Amino acid sequence: MEREGVPHLFASGGAGPRERPRQGRAGRAGGAIFIQMAACGWSRCRALLSLRAAGGSLWGRRGAAPEPRAVHVPSPSLCSESSVSYQELKDLKKANVLHIDVRERWEIERDGKIPASINIPxxxxxxxxxxxxxxxxxxxNQKMPAKSDHVVFSCFAGTRSRQALSFAASLGFSRVQHYAGGFEDWAKHESPEKK
Structure with missing residues (x-):
């Protein structure tokens, strides 16, 4: 289900990380697990779930999987706290971190922006x-970030920037953070840059 302002994780048709897993033995539970794992940066699980949903097995023949057991899976850095504060963002900006504001263009025109950020809705x-x-x-008008570059996302109050963080991590960007306070918090400390 798509919520307003939130892109659906699975677009219609096509191959790749946006493809919806087939319903099968994994059924809705497999899809829900995939969505949760993808949101935390575990994009490689798609092939496994697609294989299981089609009734296949990693062990060579149908139904030959070992008995389930509990395992500890460490969370990727995306699922740990990856937000920055106002002061941390100011310090990062001195180190030439790429700061991407994911608000809509009309919001930037109306409210202004955090200095030295670029706007990519x-x-x-x-x-x-x-x-x-x-x-x-x-x-x-900015150099394309490499997957190893440090990138910080911001929005108005932190919701969209957290989604941007998830999207970037699922694409392989390894040093991504978001400014949880967003533009709203920045404006409490400093005047925004107006166009």
Whole structure:
């Protein structure tokens, strides 16, 4: 189900990480597990769930899986606390971190922006982070971030920036954080930059 302002994790049709897992033996539980795992950066689970949903097995023949047992799976860094405070963001900006504001363009025009941030609305983010570097530079007037570059996302109050963090991590970006207080918190400390 799609909520307003929240892109659905699975777009219709096509292959790749946006493909909906087939309903089968894994059924809805498999899909729910996939959604939760994908939201935490575990995008490689798609192949396993697709295989299990189709009735396949990692052990070579149908139904030959060992008995289930409890295992501890460490959370990827995305699921741990990855937010930054106002002061941390100020310090990171001195180190030339890429700061992406995922608010809509009309919000930037109306309210202003945090200095030295670039605007890539949330609904464009996944596509933007997969662009050819020359296209990214032309469209956003900024060098395309490498998957190992430090990137901080912000929005108005932290909700969309957390989604942006999840999207970027699922695309392989390893050093991503979000400013949980967002523009709302920044404006309490400093005047925003107006266009």
């Amino acid at each position: 949330l609904n464009e983010l996944v596509e933007a982070l997969q662009m050819h570097p020359a296209d990214f530079k032309e469209l956003y």
